[in-house]
Amino acid sequence: MSDEALNPVELEIARNRLESISEEVGTALIQTSYSPNIKDRRDCSAGIYAPDGMLISQAEHIPLHLGLMPTMIKNALASYGIEHLxxxxxxxxxxxxxxxxxxxxxxxITPVFWQDEIVAVVANMAHHVDVGGITPGSMATHATEIFQEGIRVPPVKLFSAGQLRDELLAVLLTNIRTADKTRGDIMAQVAANRLGERRIHELLEEWGPQRFDVSANALVDYAGRRTRAAIQQLPDGFGSFTDYLEHDGNTEHPVAIAVTVEVTGDQLTVDFTETNDQVAGAVNCSWAVTEGCVAYVIKLLTDPSLPSNAGLMEPIDVATRKGSLVAASFPAPVSNGNIQTSQRIVDALLGAFYQFAPEHVPAASSGSMSIMTIGGFDEATGQYFSYVETYGGGQGAMPDQDGASAIHTHMTNTRNTPCEVIEREYPLRVEAYRIADDTGGAGQYSGGDGLIRQLTLTRGRAQVVAGTARVTTVPWGLAGGSDGTSGGVTRHGIEGDEPRESMTRFDVEAGEGITIQTAGGGGHGTASLA
Structure with a gap:
């Protein structure tokens, strides 16, 4: 390789080498973690960054994580100061x-040093089954401030010069119900990054630090060029759309997410400033989540193979208003912002693009990651347990094909927890796990069906928190396609069944349980009469 620039072959080699390291970090985390949420559901993501936090490469894991991690890493490094590492x-x-x-x-976050200089950063993010707070699973829909959601950790050294800071870890685990699982998962994150560090050292031995830096910047420039070319394939135009959350976590009422998008040549401008203010419940989200949704949607509408690095957002300008639902300020609770609000942000964006680029836009999907947490103290084992899972739903039909059924869509890409794992790990019995037939909207192309999961607590007592959406509203169809069917949540008590709101919490005793049904996707195009 020359030192001045990369030719197309060298660029592709560099892209694959660096992306493969990110993928290997993510695979190592999945294979060594303790909790089903990471090892079975793969609720995690990994990437490689420059010393200033510039994203170089990411594994293709969860769109939400991939969209927000660059902001998280950059701000964490700036907050702590790389000069102190x-x-x-x-x-x-x-x-x-x-x-x-x-x-x-x-x-x-693990800095990678070479000859006493930071040359890169390896980072991964994983969803832990508990971090404290007022409910097991740390996903309380009804929280009114961040302090109720769990322990909040600023950027601090977990390891200092290679030595574990045991006292810091003890403070963290003392505030967490599932200390054994959490400790194992954190150590798996650390070990996965160390593998990435070794792989980068191997590259540095081959390329040298100058060539590594040239390659990283070349990949970012390449992503920027690819994204500008992709945006240019969209028609120039302007569109506005408002969609609504139906529940703020505490009360059932519409909360507006308003967006305006404008495509001019190879530039995209997105404006969320007219969105409602942040709310008292836990559906607020950070501006980084919102930017992540925009990054996802441009890949969805143009080219899914666009490289996921810092260059992806270069031709895109996103405006949010601090203190709004999509750019929440301290101390707003945020636990369900990515579960609910990120999916509605995507819906609003798609609705706006449909105004001037309808041939690119699918109908609405189920509209929620549809989370369930069930947790408590298990007397039989003498330990706390915390079951956490998000559920798929109906995918909105596309302009040229049907939507898939019972699938994670848009900002989520996790797998399910196998029924056998649920019954092995928790005092729970799976009564039903199936597709909710005929819940997708009809059309020339049909929306996908939602799914049904019914669980029963087999012993003791537990707290249940369930959050879904499109219960009082429906996923919309497009171009004459029918809307999808709403979802629902039902509590199965000793005294009978009780329908619940889309975001709900309650206690259960042995023999009681819950059913969650996710919404079907909207249809696309007018159905044939034949």
Whole structure:
């Protein structure tokens, strides 16, 4: 390789080498973690960054994480100061006001040194099954301030010059119900980053630090060129759309997400400033989540293979208003912002693009990551347990094909927890897990169906928190396609069944349980009469 520039072959080699390291970091985390939420559901993401936090490469894991992690890493490094880092240090943080999503998403950041200089950063983010707070699972929909959601960790050294800071870890674990699982998952995050560090050292031995830096910047420039070319393929135009959350976590009422998008040549401008103010419940989200949604939507509408690095957002300008639902300010609770609000941000963006680029836009999907947490103290084991899972739903039909059924869509890309794992790990019995037939909207192309999961507590007592959406509203169809069918939540008590709101919490005893049904996707195009 020359030192001045990369030719197309060298560029592709560099892209694959660096992306493969990110993928290997993510795979190592999945294979060594303790909790089903990471090892089975793969609720985690990984990437490589420059010393200033510039994203170089990411593994193709969860769109939400991938969109917000660059902001999180950049701000965490700036907050701590890279001048205070030495070889062997490892930072940990989960602060949403630095650009994170919510407190269960712990981010572990490992600087990579070469000849006493920081040349790169390896980072991963994983959703922990508990980080404290007022409910097991740390996903209380009804929280009114961040302090109720769990322990908030600023960027601090978990390892200092290679030595674990045991007292810091003890403070963290003392505030967490599932200390054993959490400790194992944190150590898995650290170990995965160390693998990435070794792989980068191997590259540096081959390329040298100058060539590594040239390659990183070339990849970012390449992503910027690709994104500008992709935006230019969209028709120039302007569109506005407002969609609504139906519940703020405490009360059922519409909360508006308003967006305006404008495409001019190879530039995209997105404006969320008319969105409602942040609310008292836990559906607020950080501006980094909102930017992540925009990054996802441009890949969805143009070219899914656009490289996920800092260059992706270069031709895109996103405006938010501080203190709004989509750019929340301290001390707003945020635990369900990514679960609910990020999905509605995507819906609003798609609605706006449909005004001038309808041939690119799918109908609305189920509209929520549809989370369920069930947790408590298990007398049989003498330990706390915390079951956390998000559920798929119906995918909105596309202009040229049907939507998929019972699938994670848009900002989520996790897998399900196998029924056998649920019954092995928790005092729960899976009564039903199936597709909710005929819930997708009809059309020339049909929306996908939602799914149904029913769980029963087998012993003791537990707290349930469930959050879904499109219960009082529906996923909309497009171009004459029918709307999808609403979802629902039902509590199964000893005295009978009780329908609940889309975001709800309650206690259950042995023999009681819950069913969650997710919405079907909207249809696309007028259905044939034949």
């Amino acid at each position: 030495v070889d062997g240090d490892v930072l940990i943080t989960n602060n949403p006001y630095l650009g994170g999503s919510h407190l269960p998403d712990m981010c572990v």
